[in-house]
Amino acid sequence: MIRHVAVITWLPEATAEARQQVRDELAALPPLLAGLRGYTVGADIGENEGNADLAIVADFDDVDCYRAYRDHPAHQDIVKRLIRPIAAQRRAVQFEL
């Protein structure tokens, strides 16, 4: 199994509505994805200073299923239309579970 982790920091000017829309649209992806074992997305609770703002953790049967998610048109649409315009930084890791 492959676990995909992404952590995103928003630009200061990113509005609460724009951040919420990213979470809402990402959360609607799972029915479109093959080989998905788990999908969580959430906003930082503000427990630690210097944290990023959003995290995604997605588990897939294998690397091919992860790639299909990464490259899925509905996912790429969210990335280009909603995430990139308001993201200051994104860091990701894929690892074997």
Next chain:
Amino acid sequence: MIRHVAVITWLPEATAEARQQVRDELAALPPLLAGLRGYTVGADIGENEGNADLAIVADFDDVDCYRAYRDHPAHQDIVKRLIRPIAAQRRAVQFEL
């Protein structure tokens, strides 16, 4: 439940042995932790350019259990002795699951 996600990028000079030691010592923490529901740590598989190098995903019953992990002397020892000396960047998020 609280999900803690951390993503770390190593300095270029961080050796394979030093990276492995971080993973090994982190993986030994769970028996010391109260209210832990899941703990995974893994090295990036190299699927995407520009990725970070290490990810940790840890699930806790509540924020207090997360704080106990964050502040646990055995964890702080790993952070100070093994992670900080070879880390170029660390980004984290805690979110409600």
